Amino acid sequence: MRILVAEDERITRTTLVRQLEGWGHQVTAAEDGEQAWEQYQSGAFEIVITDWEMPRLSGVELIQRIRAGGNTGEGDRHDGAAYVYIIMLTSRSNKSDIVGGIEAGADDFVSKPFDKEELRVRVLAGERVVRLERTLSRQNDELRAAGERMRHDLEAAARVQRAMLPRENITTSHVRSAWTYVPTDELAGDAIGLHLIDDRYLVSYVVDVSGHGVPAALLAVTAMHALSPAGEGSLLLKGADEGEGIGRVNNPSRVVAELNRRFCAGDNDGRFLTMILCVLDSHAGLLHFARAGHPLPVLVRSGKSLAVSEDGGLPLGLVDSMDYEEVVLQLEPGDRVALYSDGFIEQPGHSQAGQFGDARFAALLTGATQVLPERLVTDSVDSLTAWAGKRSFVDDVSLVVVDWLGR
Amino acid sequence: MARIFNEAELLERVGNDIGFLSETAEMLTSDGPPLLEQLGAAVAAGDAAAVGRLAHTLKGMVSNFCAPSVQTCAMELEKMGKGGDLAAAGPALEVVKQGVSELTTELLDFIKARA
Numbered sequence: 001m002r003i004l005v006a007e008d009e010r011i012t013r014t015t016l017v018r019q020l021e022g023w024g025h026q027v028t029a030a031e032d033g034e035q036a037w038e039q040y041q042s043g044a045f046e047i048v049i050t051d052w053e054m055p056r057l058s059g060v061e062l063i064q065r066i067r068a069g070g071n072t073g074e075g076d077r078h079d080g081a082a083y084v085y086i087i088m089l090t091s092r093s094n095k096s097d098i099v100g101g102i103e104a105g106a107d108d109f110v111s112k113p114f115d116k117e118e119l120r121v122r123v124l125a126g127e128r129v130v131r132l133e134r135t136l137s138r139q140n141d142e143l144r145a146a147g148e149r150m151r152h153d154l155e156a157a158a159r160v161q162r163a164m165l166p167r168e169n170i171t172t173s174h175v176r177s178a179w180t181y182v183p184t185d186e187l188a189g190d191a192i193g194l195h196l197i198d199d200r201y202l203v204s205y206v207v208d209v210s211g212h213g214v215p216a217a218l219l220a221v222t223a224m225h226a227l228s229p230a231g232e233g234s235l236l237l238k239g240a241d242e243g244e245g246i247g248r249v250n251n252p253s254r255v256v257a258e259l260n261r262r263f264c265a266g267d268n269d270g271r272f273l274t275m276i277l278c279v280l281d282s283h284a285g286l287l288h289f290a291r292a293g294h295p296l297p298v299l300v301r302s303g304k305s306l307a308v309s310e311d312g313g314l315p316l317g318l319v320d321s322m323d324y325e326e327v328v329l330q331l332e333p334g335d336r337v338a339l340y341s342d343g344f345i346e347q348p349g350h351s352q353a354g355q356f357g358d359a360r361f362a363a364l365l366t367g368a369t370q371v372l373p374e375r376l377v378t379d380s381v382d383s384l385t386a387w388a389g390k391r392s393f394v395d396d397v398s399l400v401v402v403d404w405l406g407r
Numbered sequence: 408m409a410r411i412f413n414e415a416e417l418l419e420r421v422g423n424d425i426g427f428l429s430e431t432a433e434m435l436t437s438d439g440p441p442l443l444e445q446l447g448a449a450v451a452a453g454d455a456a457a458v459g460r461l462a463h464t465l466k467g468m469v470s471n472f473c474a475p476s477v478q479t480c481a482m483e484l485e486k487m488g489k490g491g492d493l494a495a496a497g498p499a500l501e502v503v504k505q506g507v508s509e510l511t512t513e514l515l516d517f518i519k520a521r522a
Contacts, residue, residue: 009468010434012470112470
C-alpha cells in the first residue's frame with residue numbers, strides 16, 4: 001500500500017515509518033498537516049495515517065480536505081474518486097478526538113503511543129477496505145462499459161427495426177390510410193406493414209409477439225421481413241404455381257398459414273405471435289382478412305361500429321399445419337377499418353381503474369368519422385397518453401387506419 | 408534500581424533493534440532540550456495555549472520510550488496549558504525537565520551497555 005504519514009513529532013514519525021516500511025508498505029512522511037496536504041495532492045495514496053494536533057493544519061482539517069474531494073494525482077486512481085482509508089492517531093485518553101475525527105471522515109484510529117500489533121492490524125483492515133473498494137470500482141467501470149455497449153447495440157437494432165416500418169401513409173383516389181407505432185422499449189415486439197401493390201391492392205397488417213425485448217423484436221423483424229413485398233420469395237406475392245389470389249397478392253389466409261408453418265419450424269424461445277393481415281382491393285372495395293389470435297378489426301360505417309366475423313385461428317408458432325379462415329367483406333364508400341395491437345386497449349389508466357378497453361377504443365373511432373386517418377392515429381395516441389398519464393405505455397402500441405373512399 | 412523506562416516493553420517496541428533505538432534516542436537528545444526551552448519560555452510568558460501545545464508534543468516524544476512517569480508529567484503540564492491554569496506550571500515543568508533528563512541519561516547508558 002502507498003501510505004502517507006502525517007506526524008509533527010519526529011521520533012513518533014520515524015518509528016511509524018520504520019514499522020510500516022518493515023511491513024512492505026511504501027511510506028511518505030509529512031512533518032505537519034499542510035505538508036501532508038501538499039504531498040497528498042501530488043501522490044496516489046491508498047491509506048493516510050495522521051496525527052490529530054499538528055502545526056499549520058490539524059489532522060481533522062486534513063481529513064476534511066481529503067474527504068471534500070482532493071485528488072491524489074495519477075496512480076491507479078480511477079476517476080479521482082477512489083476511496084482513501086484514513087487512520088487517525090490520537091491520545092488514548094481523548095475520546096472527543098476519536099468522535100470528532102471519525103465524524104470528519106476518518107475510518108479508524110490508533111492510540112498513541114501506538115502498539116505495534118494494533119497498528120499492524122488496523123492497517124490490515126484498511127488494506128482490505130481499499131482493495132475491496134478498488135475491485136468494486138473496477139467492476140463498476142466494466143459494468144458501465146458493458147451497459148454502454150448494450151445501449152449502442154439496442155439503438156442500432158432499433159434503427160434497423162424502424163427502417164422496416166412503412167415509409168409513409170398511403171393515399172390514392174380510392175383509399176386513404178395512416179399508421180402509428182409507439183414501442184414501449186428501445187425495441188418493439190409489434191410489427192406493422194402498409195403496402196400498395198400494383199396501385200390497387202392495399203396490404204396492411206399488425207403483428208404482436210408475446211413478451212418484450214430483443215427476442216420479441218427479432219421475431220417481429222422476421223415477420224416484417226417475410227411480409228415485405230420487396231424481397232425475393234415474399235410471402236405476400238403469388239408464386240407462379242400458387243392459386244387464385246387477389247390480383248398478384250396471395251390470399252391472407254394462405255400467407256398467415258405459411259407464416260405459422262415457418263414459425264412452428266423454428267425455435268421461438270417459447271414465444272408466439274398474434275397477427276391480422278388485410279388485403280383490400282381498393283378498386284372493388286373488397287376487404288379480405290385473416291386473423292391468428294389477434295384482436296378483431298374495427299369496422300366503422302356511418303359513425304357506428306359494425307360486428308365482423310370472429311373467424312380466425314390460433315396464434316402463430318403454436319400448432320403446425322393450421323388452417324386459417326379468411327373473412328371477406330364488401331366495404332361501402334366511407335367505411336373505415338382499424339387494425340391495432342392489444343397494447344392499445346390493455347393500457348392501464350393512471351388514475352382511473354381498469355384498462356383503456358374495447359368500448360373506449362371503438363368510441364374513439366366512431367366519434368371521429370370526419371377526422372382524416374393521419375390525424376386520427378395521432379389523436380388516438382394523444383387520448384391514450386391522457387389515459388395513461390404519460391406518453392409511455394406498458395406494451396407496444398400499433399394502429400393502422402384504412403378509409404375506403406369508393407370506386 | 409529500576410529504570411525510568413520499561414526495558415522489556417521498549418525492546419519489544421523497537422524489535423530489539425538497538426541501532427534504531429540509538430537513532431531515536433539521539434533525536435530525543437537533540438529535539439528534547441529546545442522543546443523544553445520553548446516550554447520554559449511559554450510558562451514564563453504565561454502563554455497557556457503554547458504550554459498545552461508544546462507539552463502535547465513532548466508527551467508524544469517521550470511516549471516512544473515506554474517511560475510512563477515522564478509521560479504522565481508531560482500530560483499534566485499539557486492539561487494545565489489547555490485548561491488555561493498555569494499556577495502550578497513552573498514546578499511541573501521542573502519535574503518534566505528532570506524526568507526527560509533522567510530518561511535521556513538512562514537510555515544512553517542502556518544503549519551503550521547493549522552496543
